[in-house]
Amino acid sequence: MLEKNDLVNKFLEKALKYNQNHNLFNRNNKKELQRDVNESLSINPFIKNKPIILDLGSGGGFPGIITAITNPECKIYLLEKNNKKSYFLKKTIIELGLANAAVVNKRLEQENNLGIFDLITARAFSSIKNILNLTKNNSNKETQYLLLKGTKKTIKDELNEIDTNNYIYEIINIEEKPKERNIVVIKKTNE
Secondary structure, eight states, X not given: OOOHHHHHHHHHHHHHHHHHHHOOSSOOSHHHXXXXXXXXXXXXXXXXXXXXXXXXXXXXXTXXXXXXXXXXXXXXXXXXXXXHHHHHHHHHHHHHTOTTEEEEOSOOOSSOOOOOXXXXXXXXXOOHHHHHHHTGGGOOTTOEEEEEESOHXXXXXXXXXXXXXXXXXXXXXXXXXXXXXXEEEEEEOOO
């Protein structure tokens, strides 16, 4: 069986090759993709005791595929409405032997039957308010959100749109340069 680092490298090779013809993301080489990998890995410390994960808008596999590779004890559902991206994700899961990952090829609607998740992740998916609204059916008081976002200013603007009496949050900086990146950790209050 391949080691986690070998699986990540194999994934990056597949993604770059597929991207040449199918425009998964705006990256041209492994070095550029390494930032996406590092950002995806930054959520791993928060995954402890979160066995069922939903990754919204998985696209080219960040953070969903990286999370599946590095957390084999978890079940990861990669939600992606785009057919060509879903095809790539399904093919990659099979070729890498990721038995803990599954693709859900559909658009996220507020009234969905996807189930309840311990953890919901997203990267470049939508506003915080929209994510919380769309996943009301998929969360309970124990569900945690890990949202990979840009600048603190933008995040604070988005947080002003949610009812902070119902949610507690923390903004954690993961990269200052060349672009500011943060994780927003959100949980429902227990009230």
